[in-house]
Each structure stands twice: as C-alpha cells, then as structure tokens.
Amino acid sequence: MIVNNLQLPYYAVIFTTVVSENLEDYEKTARKMATLATQQKGFLGMDSARNEIGITVSYWKTLDDITAWKNNAEHTLARNLGREKWYKNYQLRICKVEREYGFLK
Amino acid sequence: MIVNNLQLPYYAVIFTTVVSENLEDYEKTARKMATLATQQKGFLGMDSARNEIGITVSYWKTLDDITAWKNNAEHTLARNLGREKWYKNYQLRICKVEREYGFLK
Numbered sequence: 001m002i003v004n005n006l007q008l009p010y011y012a013v014i015f016t017t018v019v020s021e022n023l024e025d026y027e028k029t030a031r032k033m034a035t036l037a038t039q040q041k042g043f044l045g046m047d048s049a050r051n052e053i054g055i056t057v058s059y060w061k062t063l064d065d066i067t068a069w070k071n072n073a074e075h076t077l078a079r080n081l082g083r084e085k086w087y088k089n090y091q092l093r094i095c096k097v098e099r100e101y102g103f104l105k
Numbered sequence: 106m107i108v109n110n111l112q113l114p115y116y117a118v119i120f121t122t123v124v125s126e127n128l129e130d131y132e133k134t135a136r137k138m139a140t141l142a143t144q145q146k147g148f149l150g151m152d153s154a155r156n157e158i159g160i161t162v163s164y165w166k167t168l169d170d171i172t173a174w175k176n177n178a179e180h181t182l183a184r185n186l187g188r189e190k191w192y193k194n195y196q197l198r199i200c201k202v203e204r205e206y207g208f209l210k
Contacts, residue, residue: 002121002158002196012200014117014162016107016152020210047121049154053107057119057160063203083208090208091107095117095200098168103188103195105125 003045003059004102010044010059012097013066017054018089026086029078040069059097066094108150108164109207115149115164117202118171122159123194131191134183145174164202171199 019026037043037058042065048056060066069075082090124131142148142163147170153161165171174180187195 002123002194004194004196012117012119012198014119016162018107047158047160049156049158049160051154051156053152053154055152055154055160055162057121057162083210087208088210089107089109091109092206093117093202094204095202097198097200099199101197103192105188105193 002047003057004104006044006059006097006100008097008100010061010097011063011066012095013058013060014091014093014095015054015056015058016091016093017056017087019054019086020088022085024085025081029081033075033078036072036074037069040072041065043069063094107152108162109209111149111164111202111205113202113205115166115202116168116171117200118163118165119196119198119200120159120161120163121196121198122161122192124159124191125193127190129190130186134186138180138183141177141179142174145177146170148174168199 034046037046042061044059044061046056046058139151142151147166149164149166151161151163153159
C-alpha cells in the first residue's frame with residue numbers, strides 16, 4: 001500500500017540514495033529508523049522503494065516536526081553511520097505539498 | 106545516479122504507484138514517457154525506483170511547466186491507459202522544494 005488521503009497542508013521529505021558496497025547493519029538500522037519515525041510527532045506516513053537507487057518519501061504535518069526528527073539523537077547517530085558507511089550519494093529535499101491527486105481502483 | 110545540484114526554487118512531482126497484474130505495454134510506455142518528459146520545457150531531472158511499490162520523482166522549474174506536461178497529448182493517452190490497465194492505486198503530489206541537502210562521497 002501507499003500513503004493516501006492526507007489533508008493539505010503538509011510537507012514531504014524526499015530522500016534519494018545510492019548505497020555503497022558496505023551494507024553491514026544497513027537493513028536493521030533502516031527498519032529501526034522507519035519504526036522510530038512513525039512514533040514522532042507530526043509523522044503522517046512513509047513510502048519507500050529501492051532497486052538501483054532508493055527513494056523514501058516521508059510526510060509530516062509541519063516543518064518543525066521535520067526539524068525535531070532531524071535532531072532526534074538515534075536518528076542523528078544513524079545518519080552519521082550512513083555517511084561513514086552505507087551511502088555513496090544521497091539527496092534530501094524538504095517540500096511543501098501544494099496539490100494532490102489520487103487514483104484507487 | 107540520482108538528481109543532484111538543482112537550484113532553488115523548483116518543484117517536485119512525487120508519483121507513487123501500485124501496479125495491477127496486467128502490465129502489457131507498461132514498461133515500453135513508461136520508458137517512452139520518461140524520454141518524452143526529458144524533452145519538455147522546464148524539466149530538470151527524474152529519479153525512479155520500484156519494488157513492491159513504485160516511486161518516481163520528477164523535478165520542474167515552474168508549476169506551469171508541470172501543467173504543460175500534464176496536458177501533453179501523448180502523456181494524457183498514457184495516463185488514461187494507466188488508469189484502465191496498469192495501476193491499482195496511485196498518488197500524485199505536486200510540491201515546492203523549500204530546502205535541499207546533498208551528500209556525495
């Protein structure tokens with residue numbers, strides 16, 4: 001399933017990644033961070049897909065909620081490991097969702 | 106590779122999809138639309154990943170460029186086929202990118 005039915009206004013964090021060869025503890029930490037994110041104030045949902053590259057989009061009520069999650073201690077530790085070990089390249093974009101269209105059969 | 110080094114301000118279109126069992130002509134059309142998108146005015150880049158779900162994020166200079174691409178005749182035809190045949194569920198979000206952070210090793 002994908003994230004549907006969010007109410008405007010809200011924010012999207014687009015996290016696009018290229019991983020390195022060293023993926024020790026990566027899956028475990030990624031799962032832990034995904035779970036931890038869902039427990040944060042203002043978290044609205046998350047979609048994630050990976051093949052050659054990874055794209056994770058998380059949705060948040062306010063910019064302050066995104067900043068608080070960024071500053072979460074466990075998340076900061078994971079991010080530092082990500083830079084040291086797992087990621088060759090990533091791009092993180094913070095966006096205001098302005099319009100939304102859904103289709104469900 | 107992923108899309109890096111875009112200059113603010115710009116827009117992101119997040120297209121999240123769940124496909125159906127009937128994927129006849131899907132890959133061919135998806136590739137054709139990806140190529141056609143790159144030829145549109147205001148197109149800045151595109152990232153795409155798929156496993157259980159698909160996420161494609163395209164980047165555009167202005168909202169008008171996004172509207173023009175939406176109204177492109179071939180794109181409209183493909184979108185109609187998508188609703189008829191390929192997609193069980195999709196969500197399309199048009200977003201203004203407000204901040205961006207990159208990491209490249």
